[in-house]
Amino acid sequence: MKLDARKQSFFSDSKPACSLRGHWVSFCLVDELGVGAAYGGLPYTVHDSAGQQYKGRLNGEGFAKLQNIYCGPVVLVFDELYSGTEQPYQRLMVRPTYKLPITELQVRAEQTRFAGSDGRCTEGSRAQQTANRFYQVEVRDLVRHVAHLPPIEPRTHQPQRHALEMMATLGFSPPQPTLAGVMLFPNCHTVLEVRPLRALRPLLSTEDGFCALNLYQLALMASLSYCSFGQEPPQKPQNEVRFPLDPSVGHLFAEKLSGYHEAWRVDAEQQQRFYPLYEEVSYSRRFEILPFDPVMYPQNRPELGEKQEHPARLHFFDDKEFGTDTQAFISHHEEVILIAVRGTASAADGLRDANAHQVAFAEGVGKAHEGFYQAYRAMRDFVLRYLDQFxxxxxxxxxxHSLGGAIALLLAEGLRRATEGNYNILLYTYGAPRAADAEFTAGASTLVHHRIVNHNDPVPSVPAPWMNTTAKLWVPGAVTLFSAPAPGGLLFAAGLVRLGGNPYQHHGEQQHFMPIMLADGTRSSVLWKPGCESIQEAGCNRALQLHGDMPGRDNLLKQLFQANQHFMTASYIPAAWATLRRWQQSQESGGPLVTPREFELLDQALEDMRQQLRNKRRELARLRPANDRGYEHNDALNSEIDRLHTSRERLATLRWRRLEARDVYGSHAHGAHLQPSLKRWFSHRENRELSQVASIPPAMNDEWGRAQTLDIDSIV
Structure with missing residues (x-):
């Protein structure tokens, strides 16, 4: 039989593919350093051209040789399933759903390391010099089921896939549901350099306490929630799925991080690079995007139609059924389940934001903002289904962030009270509006919630405590307050205008980014817990003044949600990065969180604000009718004056407070992996440069300079 040109390189007249014995083949598996010890004792299977099967184990150096085999190419596979008890492998193989076919080869590859720090394929391996043939292979080249494995990386010396296909075409390889393995040639020694199965995952502290690491990392994840999932095809996949869109949730976790590539883009319009702190882990400990394999998993089969499961449906919530336009993503590893909820991004979101009517929080106590509650209820079952499985x-x-923070609060409290799961919740929100009333807040007092507010973000000021109205009713007195706001008017609405019911109230202790502009032009920023409403409410009052009269709540909210201090990549993420850098410097130097100069400037600004409140109290007393004793007005003002005094005392503690590593890195403070993670993070020039905002101005003898304007009308 004369062979066509495509087959000539594999079969020839001098080496026909026929049943002649007396030939040999040898092979060796090595890591990227050229060492085969990592694969010593690994079981293998070889299929020869006559359909014979040979099973054996590699020796201690990862080497094997077969003698007296039939003439012709052979197919090498390492499809033996892992039989040990080491975690997380054993747990992943026996979990209730999406059991993973983890092989012994995969476990070995996960225990090897890259030769280069960037994970790129190496060239000029020492093992290559000892081989007749040399291939750079990945685990998925050598096993049958590959849907749970990372995508193939570019490589110079790849195995010849079409040769394997030719073996099947000619009938030399055994029948298999899918082609698997690498083809080796007779009378040759082949070295297979196996790419390590390592991944990157964002470091997240699992401790209750606030830390700068989570502040920064979760700001990035909250911003990522605005992206699509990026799956192709997005619906009704047939055989496989891909995630080519960058940035997208699927691309980050299933492509970049699973392939050991650092990623920094979490926003399609993002220009500045913000890299998360990544920890290198074995591949099975990454943030998982579940596999899609209709052969292995019946729930993935296309014939299920609308009930078909696939990664986008499992990890990504984009509400269409209930029409709330709520969006969120969820992923997990053995220590963390991460849920990120998107903020305002559409007209439907805006209508939900504006619906300040209160409804009962059925899962607990108190009442919640109706629009936020509807969004939470829409995604609740999606989250519970995921938690039930993983x-x-x-x-x-x-x-x-924003609306997403309000929904996240209701979700967190709903899960905390779910009796079936015993979920241990940790919540970080950024620029979130009030989501529920005072009774809800009291009932959720044990929920760990770190609430982040940027210095001039007006959104946390809405809905105002008095906004307890139906969606269609707008009280003229409230309109007057917005359309002609007197200085500080919005600030005091909590005490002056109550339309009935419990007031809206924030949950969680506020962490506030407060900027300082020094006379020499140096910008600084302090993250602290002021404990008063004046600073936060001033951001909303400033937005009203900048944008002019707003006779309707929908217009008000539209303007507020467009305020630039509310955006993530332009505001919250840079401030979180600056705080992380500042706290790193403070912890390393042993210095305080604020210098004496910063303290004096901020303290004077707070005292100025306190004096303005006293003046406002006198003004209201002068304008009040004689028969109006105004106890409620006085109580609101007096309470805020007292809170400002408490805030000054809190500020004073920052002068002597010294940070520990746990304040900066939480549960990772003393982990062996922290320093390699920091080394990787600081390898990017963006993280080596000290931002002015992150800098701590050195103490100066003359102590000159002044704080930025800080009063009840504005924080510039």
Missing amino acids: HTDQRVIICG
Whole structure:
């Protein structure tokens, strides 16, 4: 039989493919350093051209040789399933759903390391010099089921896939549902350099306490929630799925991080690079995007139609059924389940924001903002289904920005009260509006919630405590307050205008970014817990003044949600990065969180604000009718004056407070992996440069300079 040109390189007249014995083949598996010890004792299977099967184990150096085999190419596979008890492999193989076909080869590859720090394929391996043929292979080249493995990386010396296909075409390889393995040639020694199965995952502290690491990392994850999932095809996939869109949730976790590539883009319009702190882990410990394999998993089969499961449906919530336009993503590893909820991004979101009517929080106590509650209820079952399948006592970390923060709060409290799961919740929100009333807040007092507010972000000031109205009713007195706001008017609405019911109230202790502009032009920023409403409410009052009269709540909210201090990549993420850098410097130097110069400037600004409140109290007393004793007005003002005094005392503690590593890195403070993670992070020039905002101005003898304007009308 004369062979066509495509087959000539594999079969020839001098080496026909026929049943002649007396030939040999040898092969060796090595890591990227050219060492085969990592694969010593690994079981293998070889299929020869006559359909014979040979099973054996590699020796201690990862080497094997077969003698007296039939003439012709052979197919090498390493499809033996892992039989040990080491975690997380054993747990992943026996979990209730999406059991993973983890092989012995995969476990070995996960225990090797890259030769280069960037994970790129190496050239000029020492093992290559000892081989007749040399291939750079990945685990998925050598096993049958590959849907749970990372995508193939570019490589110079790849195995010849079409040769394997030719073996099947000619009938030399055994029948298999899918082609698997690498083809080796007779009378040749082949070295297979196996790419390590390592991944990157964002470091997240699982401790209750606030830390700068989570502040920064979760700001990035909350911003990522605005992206699409990026799956192709997005619906009704047939055989496989891909995630080519960058940035997208699927691309980050399933492509970049699973392939050991650092990623920094979490926003399609992002220009400045913000890299998360990544920890290198074995591949099975990454943030997982579940596999899609209709052969292995019946729930993935296309014939299920609308009930078909695939990664986008499992990890990504984009509400169409209930029409709330709520969006969120969820992923997990053995220590953390991460949920990120998107903020305002559409007209439907805006209408939900504006619906300040209160409804009962059925899962607990108190009442919640109706629009936020509807969005939470829409995604609740999606989250519970995921947790039912993959929650194994991990810390459930939830984050959200803006509207997403409000929904995240209701979700966190709903999960905390869910009796079936015993979920341990940790919540970080950024620029979140008030989501529920005072009774809800009291009932959720044990929920760990770190609430981040940027210095001039007006959104946390809405809905105002008095906004307890129906969606269609707008009280003329409230309109007057907005359309002609007197200085500080919005600030005092909590005490002066109550339309009935419990007032809206924030949950969680506020962490506030407060900027300082020094006379020499140096910008600084202090993150602290002021404990008063004046600073936060001033941001909303300033937005009203900048944008002019707003006779309707929908217009008000539209303007507020467009305020630039509210955006993530332009505001919250840079401030979180600056705080992380500042706290790193403070912890390393042993210095305080604020210098004497910063303290004096901020303290004077707070005292100025306190004096303005006293003046406002006198003004209201003068304008009040004689028969109006105004106890409620006085109580609101007096309470805020007292809180400002408490805030000054808190500020004073920052002069002597020294940070520990746990304040900066939380549960990772003393982990062996922290320093390699920091080394990788600081390898990017963006993280080596000290931002002015992150800098701590050195103490000066003359102590000159002044704080930025800080009063009840504005924080510039």
